Amino acid sequence: MNEAKATETSVPxxxxxxxxxVSFSCIAALxxxxxxxxxxxxxxxxxxxxxxxxxxxxxxxxxxxxLWQPAYGYCARYNSDLVGYCYxxxxxxDRAWIHPTMxxxxxxxxxxxxxxxxxxxxxxYFRDEFITAQTK
Numbered sequence: 001m002n003e004a005k006a007t008e009t010s011v012p013x014x015x016x017x018x019x020x021x022v023s024f025s026c027i028a029a030l031x032x033x034x035x036x037x038x039x040x041x042x043x044x045x046x047x048x049x050x051x052x053x054x055x056x057x058x059x060x061x062x063x064x065x066x067l068w069q070p071a072y073g074y075c076a077r078y079n080s081d082l083v084g085y086c087y088x089x090x091x092x093x094d095r096a097w098i099h100p101t102m103x104x105x106x107x108x109x110x111x112x113x114x115x116x117x118x119x120x121x122x123x124x125y126f127r128d129e130f131i132t133a134q135t136k
Contacts, residue, residue: 035090041071043123068099
């Protein structure tokens with residue numbers, strides 16, 4: 001009789017865990033999928049931002065980083081909005097593996113902006129300005 005009760009209680013527990021796992025998987029897929037679409041529509045934010053790599057002698061960080069930003073939301077080390085905070089882990093992974101940060105202190109950054117950058121590499125906020133500068 002005890003064995004029958006043990007199997008009866010384990011079946012609802014399995015269903016509960018399965019529902020939790022399916023729910024978590026769906027939420028994770030929506031989260032990652034929405035960021036993938038958001039990142040695909042984003043681009044490099046052409047206004048330098050602080051990321052802590054370059055510092056003044058007194059310790060304050062300089063605005064030298066050209067960061068990849070998703071189309072919606074803004075995520076920087078010292079300046080983010082709500083959407084940026086929500087996507088912060090994925091933005092960090094994106095910048096580490098797919099869209100590396102560029103620095104204005106490196107000559108290759110200006111060479112990339114002036115000669116190699118495509119319009120789709122630039123954030124939509126700066127695309128009109130980028131196109132105007134490229135056609136001059």
